[in-house]
Amino acid sequence: MITLDSTFTILEATAEESEFIRDEIVQFNIQQVPLTQKEILVHKNYVVKENNKIIAGITAKIYMWGILFIDILFIAESHRKKHLGTYLLNKVEEEARKEGATLAHLDTF
Template identity: 40%
Template sequence: MPAITTERTIGKTKRAVLGGLIRYNGEKLGKQKYRRFAISLRDNDAIVGGIVGEVWMTVLFIQLFWIEERFRGKGHGTALMEKIEEEARRFGAVRSYLDTMSIQAPGFYRGCGYEEFGTLDGYPGGVTRHWFTKAL
């Protein structure tokens, strides 16, 4: 009989789950395009900001986005967003989505043309998680 276990290291289980999902999705959806990439903001050689994302099939998911505080409010964030969207379009993306916390940048994403499609309350301190999307 199968047993359920809790693991402190996730590598082996993550590889097995991901492999299973990839095989299943391949059976149902056929060959899929997938690409991960990052866009960085640099001050000399130092990375002072950047975005990490992935395009799966035709949708960009912006996973991580950060800019060092002294470089915020100077148009760098908008430029980074435009660059990752441009790169995603080159790979065939027609839509983008991301999530952010109420203490982070929901207003910034609205200003970049993103529309909110969901929220989740329940985080400490009254923080809310927001999901946004945009047609590319």
């Protein structure tokens, strides 16, 4: 088992502390590998509506080096198997390419 020096304490991070950690690593990463895009984050979020009701949607972002991260893809159960997911993924990928993205990744569940 690893023990910490008695002057260190481990605590659950607050939202502000979590933001500080994220900002610090972003700045470090930028120093190591310069950005290839003007804005650190470019959001690409789309919805599909039917009769003014959201039936599908995707949230994604292009970050730092032209990397697309697809965060959420949702299709209402009643509208699955209708190619809406394929359409939304293609839309986000096409828009990301226009912004100069060359890589995409996502998490699955």
